[in-house]
Amino acid sequence: MTKDINFITKTKSLIDNLKNVCANYGLGNSASEFDIITQCFLYKTLNDKFRYEVKKITPELKNEESEKIIEYLKTLNEEDYKFLLASLDPNAPKLQIHQLIEVLFNRQTESDFALLFDDTLAEISNHNAEIFSVKSFSGAKDILFDRLSQNIKDVSQRDAFCTALVNKLIAVSFEEMFDQKYDFFATIFEYLIKDYNSDSGGKYAEYYTPHAVARIMAQIMVQTPVKGVKVYDPSAGSGTLLMSLAHQIGEENCTIYSEDISQKSSNMLRLNLVLNNLTHSIPNIIKTNTLAQPTYLDTKFDYIVSNPPFKLNFSDFHPDLDKDAFKKRFFAGIPKIPNKDKDKMAIYLLFIQHIMFSLSDTGKAAIVLPTGFVTAKNGIEKKIRERLITNGWLRGVVNMPSNIFATTGTNVSVLFLDKDADSEHIVLLDASKLGETVTEGKNQRTVLKPTEEQLIVDTLNNKLAVEDLSVVVTKKEIEAKNYSFSAGQYFEVKIEYVDITADEFATKMKTFESNLESLFADSEKLKTEIQNNLKGLKYE
Incomplete structure (x- = not known):
């Protein structure tokens, strides 16, 4: 050490x-x-x-x-x-x-x-x-x-x-x-790039995903040994998610593929691959607009991870997306161009659809999303959730603590997809109360303890219902809740009953009545004072 x-x-x-x-x-x-x-x-x-x-x-x-x-x-x-x-x-x-x-x-x-x-x-x-x-x-x-x-x-x-x-x-x-191994070098790499993300404008993940989130995603996705698999990130950024997943699989057991529009991010990813014994995957790094000019459109992947940009103005290439070749990929639709606030276009909805389209027959995916996605009552969000439930691809959802990303105040959730998912035991986990707040520069960030990371991983992998943390629901239960993926909508409302005697009950009621009488008296007194003050103002 x-x-x-x-x-x-x-x-x-x-x-x-x-x-x-x-x-x-x-x-x-x-x-x-x-x-x-x-x-x-x-x-x-x-x-x-x-x-x-x-x-x-x-x-x-x-x-x-x-x-x-x-x-x-x-x-x-x-x-x-x-x-x-x-x-x-x-x-x-x-x-x-x-x-x-x-x-x-x-x-x-x-x-x-x-x-x-x-x-x-x-x-x-x-x-x-x-x-x-x-x-x-x-x-x-x-x-x-x-x-x-x-x-x-x-x-x-x-x-x-x-x-x-x-x-x-x-x-x-x-x-x-x-x-x-990767976990050893993560601190160094984060230190290397930390000063060069403030000017990115949020384009295509030119920031790094917290390593706690990356580890959780990897450990939930990969529970048993695998070999010869293809791993992909369509908005790779510096490659934090890819490195963590490759480390979990074994660098020698996987080949990495990535796309990202940013030259800066691609260069950081290349360096990350060199440092993590994944040089053989460098030729698979593509600098491109993943949505409008996808290189791997005809390739299917065994594992996909992504922390896509949530909001971004893509109006310039919007027409390129609405063509026949992409109809099957963007099955739920393409967000419309608003008259104002074009930079708030929900580009992440396109990445979710792209990932679903890119999964192999037994593919698995983990996607970081704004938490609003899991409960939206209509629109593209709901169409995507419906398709996931209809196809039986939803394995679970983890609602992360607020401020777990120091660079954004948006609450995030991680969506876990698996084409071999168990539709009778879907785990919805609310981790929003976990973690502790630390200050990093001018930002406050929530940091999960190792025990909390492991709690999240074990709860989802073992399909556990834990009081005030997780629920295990069926496909039909989600359909009945308007396809909501929010754990909070499935928690039981608990009413605690306490046995008391008749005398104790009478005493409590008398106390309540006394308190109410006192509050009413104070209210009348305040009302009289206000009226007198108004009269005084009237004659001035």
Whole structure:
């Protein structure tokens, strides 16, 4: 545990140091700072991942430092080096000796170091594009690295800027991280992206889902071992939900697919995949408008998780959705364009329908939704709920505590779908009273205790009715309640009866009568005072 805490502390320190470099060269809080931080972080990760993989296939280097490893690599001739690269894990980065951070560090006094730094990153991008590039809907691939020195307008400062970055990167090793699991790295990744979500405008989940929610969703969805499954998120953001689900399944047992309209989110997801031994899924990351230009429309998935944007103006591509090819997908309809407040269009309703359409024959899904969805009396919301009940796909609903998302005050619920659901034992759980409030910066957030997380998971997985927490209902009972998915509408009203004697009853009644007489007397007195005051005002 101490080792883990020390490593987290060191990594957070590196992130802070990179931010300081940006600030010292006039790029603090600039639009380019995020790209610089994440790309440097990615370069460092690929560098240390390469060294880690080399050690795995060369046991005699297991306990050697970087200098010894570089010395060894330099002894290899061209053919031997090619053989070494071919022997690495297929998902490992393929780097040349001169591309390693340690080599760059020793060349930082050379003239035009910024050019050397940029060229090195460009080479890595080109040589590893097949594995590490994110694709767009058109099929075009992005590049791993930009020419970072170009962010410095003063040409004379570029060498010093790149030198400062390399000096920060070489100061810490990430090798030990590759033996760790997702839950260990979650804190680091959240720290990395926390300062870069305030300007997102809420577009396509450019925020991270709380890890407690992600863990609950994963543990409810996956109760038994599975292999060779396809996992999908149509609004992936930074990938918190996907990582948690992959961790629950086993990274080697699943392939991840994702879509998201944001380049920033796609880059964060790519980094998350590298850090969590899911590099093999990077080619499946697609930057696209999932609703209007879906890449995976004809693909069916075994597990789907999503925390879609709730409200968003999609009026510009509204006509693209209302076409014959999408009629079956959007069976319940497309929200109309309002005359005002277009940014409040309920885009999440389209994502729910898209997810339902994308499930395999035995597919399971967990979706974060505004709680208002579970009780809406009509409209698209009710049509979707009706279809879920008619098809027998609803497994359960968890109403989460308010403010569990620090970035939104909207109350949320998690909808659990399963094409093999038990329609006689649907669990509706109200967790709104759980958790404790903590302050994070300017925001207040509700945090669940580990025992509370486990209570939610066990209650739903074991189909338990727990007093003041959950009910277990049937498909017919939900139909009788106008398809409401709210646990509160199914809780029994409890009336407590207390046995008392006739004398005790008479005493209580006398007390009530006395209290009422006193209240009436006070009321008459107040009435007289008001009337006198009004008369006084009348004659002034």
